[in-house]
Amino acid sequence: MLAALAGGVGAARFLAGLVQCVDPSEITVVGNTGDDEEFFGLHVSPDLDSITYTLAGASNTEQGWGLEGESFRTMHALTRYGEPNWFNLGDLDLATHIFRTRRMRGDGATLAEVTADVAAAWKLDLHLLPMTNDSVRTRITCARSDGTREVLAMQEWFVRERAEPAVLQVDFDGAGTARPAPGVLDALDRADTIVICPSNPIISIGPILAIPGVRDALVRRRDRVVAVCPIIDGAPVRGPADRLMAPLGVEVSPAGVARHYREFCATLVIDERDAAHAEAVRAAGVRPVVTETLMRSPQIAAELAQCTLAAVA
Amino acid sequence: MLAALAGGVGAARFLAGLVQCVDPSEITVVGNTGDDEEFFGLHVSPDLDSITYTLAGASNTEQGWGLEGESFRTMHALTRYGEPNWFNLGDLDLATHIFRTRRMRGDGATLAEVTADVAAAWKLDLHLLPMTNDSVRTRITCARSDGTREVLAMQEWFVRERAEPAVLQVDFDGAGTARPAPGVLDALDRADTIVICPSNPIISIGPILAIPGVRDALVRRRDRVVAVCPIIDGAPVRGPADRLMAPLGVEVSPAGVARHYREFCATLVIDERDAAHAEAVRAAGVRPVVTETLMRSPQIAAELAQCTLAAVA
Numbered sequence: 001m002l003a004a005l006a007g008g009v010g011a012a013r014f015l016a017g018l019v020q021c022v023d024p025s026e027i028t029v030v031g032n033t034g035d036d037e038e039f040f041g042l043h044v045s046p047d048l049d050s051i052t053y054t055l056a057g058a059s060n061t062e063q064g065w066g067l068e069g070e071s072f073r074t075m076h077a078l079t080r081y082g083e084p085n086w087f088n089l090g091d092l093d094l095a096t097h098i099f100r101t102r103r104m105r106g107d108g109a110t111l112a113e114v115t116a117d118v119a120a121a122w123k124l125d126l127h128l129l130p131m132t133n134d135s136v137r138t139r140i141t142c143a144r145s146d147g148t149r150e151v152l153a154m155q156e157w158f159v160r161e162r163a164e165p166a167v168l169q170v171d172f173d174g175a176g177t178a179r180p181a182p183g184v185l186d187a188l189d190r191a192d193t194i195v196i197c198p199s200n201p202i203i204s205i206g207p208i209l210a211i212p213g214v215r216d217a218l219v220r221r222r223d224r225v226v227a228v229c230p231i232i233d234g235a236p237v238r239g240p241a242d243r244l245m246a247p248l249g250v251e252v253s254p255a256g257v258a259r260h261y262r263e264f265c266a267t268l269v270i271d272e273r274d275a276a277h278a279e280a281v282r283a284a285g286v287r288p289v290v291t292e293t294l295m296r297s298p299q300i301a302a303e304l305a306q307c308t309l310a311a312v313a
Numbered sequence: 314m315l316a317a318l319a320g321g322v323g324a325a326r327f328l329a330g331l332v333q334c335v336d337p338s339e340i341t342v343v344g345n346t347g348d349d350e351e352f353f354g355l356h357v358s359p360d361l362d363s364i365t366y367t368l369a370g371a372s373n374t375e376q377g378w379g380l381e382g383e384s385f386r387t388m389h390a391l392t393r394y395g396e397p398n399w400f401n402l403g404d405l406d407l408a409t410h411i412f413r414t415r416r417m418r419g420d421g422a423t424l425a426e427v428t429a430d431v432a433a434a435w436k437l438d439l440h441l442l443p444m445t446n447d448s449v450r451t452r453i454t455c456a457r458s459d460g461t462r463e464v465l466a467m468q469e470w471f472v473r474e475r476a477e478p479a480v481l482q483v484d485f486d487g488a489g490t491a492r493p494a495p496g497v498l499d500a501l502d503r504a505d506t507i508v509i510c511p512s513n514p515i516i517s518i519g520p521i522l523a524i525p526g527v528r529d530a531l532v533r534r535r536d537r538v539v540a541v542c543p544i545i546d547g548a549p550v551r552g553p554a555d556r557l558m559a560p561l562g563v564e565v566s567p568a569g570v571a572r573h574y575r576e577f578c579a580t581l582v583i584d585e586r587d588a589a590h591a592e593a594v595r596a597a598g599v600r601p602v603v604t605e606t607l608m609r610s611p612q613i614a615a616e617l618a619q620c621t622l623a624a625v626a
Contacts, residue, residue, distance in 0.1 A: 041415030074387060077408030080434050083415075091404050095390030098411075102354030102396075105418075121393050 002309075003191035004029045007204025008047040009065060010230055010238060010295075011197035012054035014308075015126070017301025018195070019055065021309065024125035028187035030214075032199070033111065033130045034138035034172055034207030035154045039087050040078060042097040043104060046155075047204065048115055048130060049096055056122035064238065067092045086160040112181040129187070131208045134178035138203050140244075141169035154203055163240035167247045170202055175210035188217040193312050196227035198293065200236070201260050202244040209264075218264035226267040226312045228304065229254045232294060233273045254288070255280035262286050267311050269293060269304070287311075315622075316504035317342045320517025321360040322378060323543055323551060323608075324510035325367035328439070330614025331508070332368065334622065337438035341500035343527075345512070346424065346443045347451035347485055347520030348467045352400050353391060355410040356417060359468075360517065361428055361443060362409055369435035377551065380405045399473040425494040442500070444521045447491035451516050453557075454482040467516055476553035480560045483515055488523035501530040506625050509540035511606065513549070514573050515557040522577075531577035539580040539625045541617065542567045545607060546586045567601070568593035575599050580624050582606060582617070600624075 002022055004015065006029050015029060032047045053059040053067055060068045070090035079085050089097065096118060103109040103117065110133040119128045138154040142165035149168065157163060188194060199205055209215045218225050231252055236242055242252045250256045254270040254277040261268065268286045270277060271293040281288035289311040295301040315335055319328065319342050328342060345360045366372040366380055373381045383403035392398050402410065409431060416422040416430065423446040432441045451467040455478030462481065470476060501507060512518055522528045531538055544565055549555055555565045563569045567583040567590040574581065581599045583590060584606040594601035602624040608614040 038419075040411045041419045042411070071384075071386060071404075073384060073404040074407045074411070077405045078412060081408065081412040081430065082434070083412060091384075091386040092390045094387050094407075095394065095396075098353045098355070098387070099391060099394040099396060106351075106354045117394065121395075 001187070001191045002027045002193050002195065003187045004195040004197055005199075005205055005208050006030065006047065006051060006197045007032050007199025008035070008050040009054070011047070011199045011204070012051045012059070013295045013301050014195075014197045014228060014305060015051060016054055016298060017295065017303070017305035019126060020298070020302040021306045027126040028183065028191070029126060029128045030131050030184050030187065030208055031115075031128060032204045032207050033132065034136050034175075034203065036137070037087075037153060037155050039089060039097075040083055042089075042094070042101045043111075044087075044089070044097050045100065045111070045115070045130070048118075048128065049093070051128060052119055052122050052124060055124050055126070058122070066090050087155055110181075112183075127183070127187070129181050129183055131181060131184060131211050131214070132178040133181050134174060136172050136174040136178050136207055136211070138207055139171045139173050140167055141171070142166060143168055158240055163243045167244055170206065170244065170248065172207045172210045175207060176212070178211050180211050180213050184211075185213050185217055188214065188221065191221070192224065193309060194218060194221055194225045195308060196225065196261065196265060198228040198230040198237070200230060200239055200241040200244065201250065201257055202241065202248060215264060222264055223266045224312060225265040226269065226308055227257070227261050227265045228293060228308055229257050229268055229270045229274070231257055231274075232271040237294060253277060253280070255284055258284035258286040258288075269308050269311060314500070314504045315340045315506050315508065316500045317508040317510055318512075318518055318521050319343065319360065319364060319510045320345050320512025321348070321363040322367070324360070324512045324517070325364045325372070326608045326614050327508075327510045327541060327618060328364060329367055329611060330608065330616070330618035332439060333611070333615040334619045340439040341496065341504070342439060342441045343444050343497050343500065343521055344428075344441060345517045345520050346445065347449050347516065349450070350400075350466060350468050352402060352410075353396055355402075355407070355414045357400075357402065357410050358413065358424070358428070358443070361431075361441065362406070364441060365432055365435050365437060368437050368439070371435070379403050400468055423494075425496075440496070440500070442494050442496055444494060444497065444524050444527070445491040446494050447487060449485050449487040449491050449520055449524070451520055452484045452486050453480055454484070455479060456481050471553055476556045480557055483519065483557065483561065485520045485523045488520060489525070491524050493524050493526055497524075498526050498530055501527065501534065504534070505537065506622060507531060507534055507538045508621060509538065509574065509578060511541040511543040511550070513543060513552055513554045513557065514563065514570055515554065515561060528577060535577055536579045537625060538578040539582065539621055540570065540574050540578045541606060541621055542570050542581055542583045542587070544570055544587075545584040550607060566590060566593070568597055571597035571599040571601075582621050582624060
């Protein structure tokens with residue numbers, strides 16, 4: 001049995017490699033929902049959907065997010081009514097959000113139940129769980145250039161403001177009283193290996209760890225926990241990890257990630273380009289494993305997954 | 314001042330003629346919402362939207378419903394999740410339903426408030442009101458071929474079942490306790506002329522009359538009420554009026570409409586093709602006015618509107 005903590009696109013690519021090495025029915029993915037947001041009254045779960053679409057082979061690889069062959073007619077039409085249009089929701093993608101919202105509001109389904117419905121509709125064979133059925137929202141306190149502070153939702157900061165406002169603080173509203181979704185703690189307790197996918201440590205993995213019980217479960221299983229470093233050559237492969245790590249005192253390097261994860265993670269897979277950082281990772285109390293981690297092809301993703309599992313075998 | 318009771322497409326075409334003859338700001342339209350339905354958890358108001366889109370010059374005239382240049386990508390994508398697809402909701406049209414639902418659920422707006430928002434977004438100059446802010450749903454009791462009875466929502470009967478099941482009874486669930494939307498009774502009381510648009514007498518005009526106070530307001534103003542007959546040459550121009558009128562004992566003819574409306578309507582505009590029915594209309598106690606009523610062009614619609622107003626001038 002295998003469990004994985006996952007953010008969005010980077011995690012999705014890694015998981016697409018993982019299902020080539022392991023029977024998918026033995027994999028339980030715990031996905032971040034701190035980035036979930038309501039747009040136009042619809043419940044959007046960006047990370048869960050990135051995983052689903054990618055594993056279904058339906059993601060738009062050129063664009064790096066969303067669905068292949070997507071169009072944006074409904075969203076454009078919504079601007080007539082003064083609705084915000086800074087978060088791109090495609091016509092095909094909207095079907096997922098409309099369905100999710102109807103199931104939750106109309107049928108009273110939990111996010112976990114709908115996530116399973118959506119995964120089944122896309123014929124995923126692994127188990128995809130939201131970290132919680134409760135509302136947890138990542139909020140980013142920023143410094144404006146005029147010296148004022150502003151609290152932004154994660155998507156506001158990242159998409160609308162292009163991750164430009166300087167970050168002072170990150171909070172996961174609601175995490176303190178949230179309960180892990182059914183099956184999350186059980187999957188972590190029973191897993192032979194727990195993989196922390198190559199996702200943003202602060203706002204993708206951070207919210208999952210903030211759900212009461214999750215971090216403790218990892219601490220208990222520390223020897224079985226392996227992380228794939230999302231930082232290569234001093235920068236994130238994709239996304240704003242550096243804009244969040246540095247101001248929060250986490251060095252944008254394999255050693256920074258190792259120190260951030262050391263309490264609950266025994267092994268860190270780092271990129272060949274960062275081989276020189278292996279000693280610093282080891283000095284942080286984490287065992288480094290060096291391999292190719294830039295997933296430029298499904299083949300490389302599968303090899304990375306294989307290497308990651310072998311590291312704690 | 315002018316008030317109009319309106320169903321969907323037929324009414325919309327008439328109103329498009331009316332605004333060519335009268336200052337739109339003097340017109341208050343009371344629209345049927347008995348056909349409103351939730352699809353995919355979104356509040357759809359078919360008649361109000363038909364009026365808005367038509368008056369905005371954005372309706373799909375070839376298709377006879379919906380918006381010009383429409384596509385159906387989101388609805389097609391929803392079938393992946395097992396959602397019903399018998400009611401066509403286009404990508405552009407969906408924006409209206411998403412906006413309406415968010416305003417009502419998220420902001421607590423009334424249907425009347427959202428209807429005004431939508432009308433303003435399409436730059437309508439007349440006042441468009443739903444008959445009520447409360448939930449009124451037209452329910453059609455049908456006889457199945459195996460002898461059983463079944464109660465269908467109006468859209469289920471008309472669209473999904475193509476108006477084929479024989480009609481036994483029509484009810485307007487919720488009408489008994491519904492209140493007219495703010496402004497409805499006032500508009501009827503103050504109007505110099507009240508027009509009953511060429512709409513289905515049973516399921517388009519019927520629900521409006523079933524809202525407490527509306528029928529009485531018309532009875533009081535009977536001399537100022539003029540209807541445009543939706544039946545030409547023994548059949549409705551469009552829609553299933555005949556499938557509803559006959560089983561409910563309303564003759565599918567100008568005289569049948571006249572007898573159905575006589576208590577609150579002094580004048581009925583009938584088509585030239587039905588000139589021979591003028592005497593039967595008169596015998597029902599309603600004054601017939603004969604003109605061209607088949608609105609094959611905006612020009613004919615304007616002439617019909619002019620004639621309708623002149624009939625009670």
